[in-house]
Amino acid sequence: MPATAKLIPIIKVPDPVLRKVATSVAEITDGTRQLLDDMAATMYDAPGIGLAAPQVNISQRIIVMDCGKDENPELFKMINPEIISQSDVLSVLEEGCLSIPDQTADVERPAEVEVRYLDENGKSQSLFATGLLAACVQHEIDHLNGVLFVDHISRLKRDMILRRVMKEMRQSASSN
Ligand code: NI
Numbered sequence: 001m002p003a004t005a006k007l008i009p010i011i012k013v014p015d016p017v018l019r020k021v022a023t024s025v026a027e028i029t030d031g032t033r034q035l036l037d038d039m040a041a042t043m044y045d046a047p048g049i050g051l052a053a054p055q056v057n058i059s060q061r062i063i064v065m066d067c068g069k070d071e072n073p074e075l076f077k078m079i080n081p082e083i084i085s086q087s088d089v090l091s092v093l094e095e096g097c098l099s100i101p102d103q104t105a106d107v108e109r110p111a112e113v114e115v116r117y118l119d120e121n122g123k124s125q126s127l128f129a130t131g132l133l134a135a136c137v138q139h140e141i142d143h144l145n146g147v148l149f150v151d152h153i154s155r156l157k158r159d160m161i162l163r164r165v166m167k168e169m170r171q172s173a174s175s176n
Pocket of ligand 1: 096
């Protein structure tokens with residue numbers, strides 16, 4: 001991580017910022033690039049494989065991801081990412097979220113997606129993603145639309161996960 005990157009506190013459910021539709025970035029500035037570096041540092045520190053700006057209380061269309069292996073990191077920094085095509089074939093992967101600590105569920109999504117986005121220099125880029133990367137980029141773009149992975153599972157399972165996470169957060173707050 002760049003020497004100047006700083007860690008940002010991660011917002012947890014039920015904070016309303018996680019349910020807002022984030023706004024597009026109109027101009028990419030040094031501040032945007034700093035935010036991307038800070039988000040990447042925060043993601044690696046957590047540790048996690050993806051982080052969206054609303055998760056650090058900034059309601060802008062910005063995400064970072066790294067689904068690479070430890071010995072082979074592959075950091076993506078995306079501004080205004082958009083899914084431009086998706087496969088009819090679906091796949092199921094176990095997902096978690098830094099904003100819903102210690103909970104996971106199987107989520108079904110398109111197995112392959114193509115994403116268009118701006119890089120940190122404002123250049124248009126595209127990514128064809130499969131496997132874990134495809135699930136991750138869809139999960140992060142969902143965050144920009146106020147959608148969480150638990151919205152893709154049954155109401156019964158969603159309520160169970162959210163109840164459990166609230167209970168654990170209450171317990172850790174009262175033991176501090
Ligand atoms: Ni998440």
